[in-house]
Amino acid sequence: VGFVSEDEYLEIQGITREQSGDYECSASNDVAAPVVRRVRVTVNYPPYISEAKGTGVPVGQKGTLQCEASAVPSAEFQWYKDDKRLIEGKKGVKVENRPFLSKLIFFNVSEHDYGNYTCVASNKLGHTNASLTLFEVRTTALTPGKGPGAVSEVSNGSWRRAGCTWLLPLLILHLLLKF
């Protein structure tokens, strides 16, 4: 949106994630009706964690740590506790992954579950992590889960090329990923 080029080329410098989408390329002359082709542009980017929520839970209750990451292609998640990788299927703990979200669920929190956890989100362009704390609360009244969260972002460059291949006009997109 917002890019116009009357040239055979459309060059987008420093493309951002928001500029993903469909681009149209139209060719016309005096004798024929314009020909329009559409080019889909996908901007790939490494994960960034938009939300990492710690939570306070009393012993014996269910607790959930949640990590949200945005990435294209979508991120894969891993969880660590004090630098030790958590293996899925550990008794009483379950990891639930969706394309933009990972949950670490404790079905019955015990004393030794409390502590600092790290959520690592990765795709082929990079990885990032955030720390969250599962902390003890002693009352049964749950305090809103506002543990320490961390947000960080990694950026890197990539470019991509797309063309309308039917006539002389050629659309070449130089995409430079920058933030």
Ligand SMILES: *[C@@H]1O[C@H](CO)[C@@H](O)[C@H](O)[C@H]1NC(C)=O
């Ligand atoms: C949670 O774990 C404790 C100690 O292992 C046990 O006594 C209790 O029954 C468990 N609670 C549930 C809901 O499973």
Ligand SMILES: *[C@@H]1O[C@H](CO)[C@@H](O)[C@H](O)[C@H]1NC(C)=O
């Ligand atoms: C968790 O991290 C916080 C802040 O980084 C630190 O103060 C605390 O001691 C850590 N707790 C454990 C159990 O490592």
Ligand SMILES: *[C@@H]1O[C@H](CO)[C@@H](O)[C@H](O)[C@H]1NC(C)=O
């Ligand atoms: C989290 O990121 C920091 C800084 O990039 C790195 O030093 C640390 O090893 C990472 N932790 C994990 C568990 O990947």
Ligand SMILES: *[C@@H]1O[C@H](CO)[C@@H](O)[C@H](O)[C@H]1NC(C)=O
């Ligand atoms: C981007 O990735 C390349 C290798 O793929 C690496 O050499 C370069 O340092 C990275 N740049 C940044 C800003 O991370």
